[in-house]
Amino acid sequence: MPWFSATQRRHLAERSAALGLPFVDLSPALQAEARRLEGRELLYFPANVHYTPRGHRVVAEALARALETVAAAAPGAE
Amino acid sequence: VSGSGPPRDPPPVRGRTRRAAELGLAAAALLVAAAGSELALRALGIAYPPFYRTSADVGDSLLPGSEGWWTQEGRAHVRINADGMRDRDHDVARPPGTFRIAVLGDSYAEAFQVEQGEAFWAVLERALRGCPRLDGRRPELLNFGVAGYGTTQQLLMLQRRVWKYAPDLVLLLFTTGNDVRNNSKTLQGGGRPYLRLVDGEAVLDTSFLDKRSSRWRTSRAGDLWYAALQRSRLLQVLAQAPRAWRRLWEPDPARPAPGPPIRTGWRRGRSRRSRSGASRRRCGATTPACCWPPAARRSRWIPTLRCGRGPPRRSGWRTSSTRIDDWPHSPRPRGSRS
Numbered sequence: 001m002p003w004f005s006a007t008q009r010r011h012l013a014e015r016s017a018a019l020g021l022p023f024v025d026l027s028p029a030l031q032a033e034a035r036r037l038e039g040r041e042l043l044y045f046p047a048n049v050h051y052t053p054r055g056h057r058v059v060a061e062a063l064a065r066a067l068e069t070v071a072a073a074a075p076g077a078e
Numbered sequence: 079v080s081g082s083g084p085p086r087d088p089p090p091v092r093g094r095t096r097r098a099a100e101l102g103l104a105a106a107a108l109l110v111a112a113a114g115s116e117l118a119l120r121a122l123g124i125a126y127p128p129f130y131r132t133s134a135d136v137g138d139s140l141l142p143g144s145e146g147w148w149t150q151e152g153r154a155h156v157r158i159n160a161d162g163m164r165d166r167d168h169d170v171a172r173p174p175g176t177f178r179i180a181v182l183g184d185s186y187a188e189a190f191q192v193e194q195g196e197a198f199w200a201v202l203e204r205a206l207r208g209c210p211r212l213d214g215r216r217p218e219l220l221n222f223g224v225a226g227y228g229t230t231q232q233l234l235m236l237q238r239r240v241w242k243y244a245p246d247l248v249l250l251l252f253t254t255g256n257d258v259r260n261n262s263k264t265l266q267g268g269g270r271p272y273l274r275l276v277d278g279e280a281v282l283d284t285s286f287l288d289k290r291s292s293r294w295r296t297s298r299a300g301d302l303w304y305a306a307l308q309r310s311r312l313l314q315v316l317a318q319a320p321r322a323w324r325r326l327w328e329p330d331p332a333r334p335a336p337g338p339p340i341r342t343g344w345r346r347g348r349s350r351r352s353r354s355g356a357s358r359r360r361c362g363a364t365t366p367a368c369c370w371p372p373a374a375r376r377s378r379w380i381p382t383l384r385c386g387r388g389p390p391r392r393s394g395w396r397t398s399s400t401r402i403d404d405w406p407h408s409p410r411p412r413g414s415r416s
Contacts, residue, residue: 008254045191047151053196056189060201063249067179067202068211070247 022070029062030055112312119311126314128307129158129190130225132295134287136234137270139224140164140188144308152191161239164188165199165221172244177206177215180222180240182232183251184260187223197221220245228260230273234282 009025016023033054034043043055051059119125127146133139144158159167172178181187181199189197199219206217220243222235232250240248259265263272263283269292272283286292294300307313 005254012252012254045151048185048191050151050185050191051189051198052152053192056192056196056198057201059198060205063198063202064205064209067206067247067249068209 022066024063024066026059026062029058033058116310116312119315124315125311126318127156128304128314128317129156131300131304132286132292133162134284134296135238136224137231137286138226139235141304141308148190150190154191154193154196156190157194163221164190164197164223165194165219168218168220168243170242173216173218175215176218177212177247178218178220178243178245179203179247179249180220180236180243180245181249181251182227182236182240183223184227184232184253184257185223185225186253187221187251188225189221189223190225223251226260226270228257228266230261231270233273234271 005027009027013023013025030043037043037054041054042052043058044050045052125146127144128141129144129146129148130138131141140158140162142158142160142162144156146156148154148156156164159165161168179199179202187197187199189199194200199221203217203219206212209217220240222240224231224235227235229250229252236248260270261272263274268289269286271286273280274283275281287296307317
């Protein structure tokens with residue numbers, strides 16, 4: 001149901017922007033990886049659709065890319 | 079003739095002694111049987127460790143110190159740390175030179191399905207090491223994800239358990255499939271805290287604590303029960319008995335009925351599998367619950383989470399939500415662990 005998912009994600013992006021919060025949409029990274037794998041490896045367990053180790057890796061990589069910019073703007077820890 | 083009267087009862091003291099001896103013997107036999115069962119269960123590796131308990135501050139939460147194998151989906155060794163996080167132990171005081179990121183979320187952040195080192199927050203922590211934007215600070219990820227949480231419980235978690243760790247950044251993993259529904263008492267049912275709008279103000283509804291079961295679980299007796307449950311395999315098995323009894327009478331709708339319909343189920347399952355695979359590829363991996371029906375054990379939610387347009391066909395959905403792993407014709411995907 002991509003149309004529904006896209007609507008939800010657009011809504012979240014808009015609400016986050018209105019609140020001044022960074023929003024990271026993980027879907028493009030997961031979709032690209034799913035297309036690249038062509039079903040050879042799953043990103044989700046079929047039973048309950050939680051991430052497989054591969055899915056977690058994709059999420060982590062996408063977040064790492066996004067957080068690089070967010071972390072720079074965060075207050076220092078010292 | 080003297081001594082020909084009715085026989086006298088034995089002295090009451092001897093009777094009490096005998097009864098006490100019998101009770102002692104029965105107790106000893108029970109103890110031996112329990113100890114033997116405990117040893118046998120440990121030898122056979124049978125365990126049902128409790129991972130959750132009800133807490134007064136956030137509702138259901140992870141049980142500190144629990145440890146065991148998660149096999150309901152995937153297979154991973156799960157350990158809950160001393161502060162009730164599916165994570166390693168963290169000092170409350172932030173070590174100098176660290177950049178702390180607190181992760182809030184539901185089961186996707188909890189990540190029981192994979193080993194701790196494979197969860198995205200653990201991978202992310204490694205990936206961020208040496209990140210020039212952190213100015214030499216060491217990244218430290220803290221995972222506060224708990225299955226079933228909506229944003230209300232995530233907010234409570236943030237307010238009541240996260241801030242003490244003084245994170246530099248809070249990462250909220252939002253699952254579009256059910257994080258909104260989890261906030262609704264009407265849709266989700268009781269048993270957790272909710273926010274109600276009263277005159278435009280969000281008011282915390284903790285009426286779940288008034289339930290007898292919640293009162294007991296959050297009491298001192300509940301503490302003792304969970305402590306005993308964590309330590310005794312026999313208690314873990316006994317605690318599963320009511321669930322097993324219910325399952326006996328309410329068969330899992332995900333499984334096809336035994337007998338001739340099984341073959342039909344397999345055929346339909348294969349057909350469904352290919353269609354579902356296509357659907358998953360088409361959807362990519364966007365919002366999981368939207369791309370794939372959830373486990374049919376929660377069948378009452380299937381209509382609200384259906385993928386297709388139009389009303390769901392009950393029988394069809396029951397088939398489509400059968401576990402792929404249970405289908406004998408399903409090839410195990412390469413690289414997958416379950």
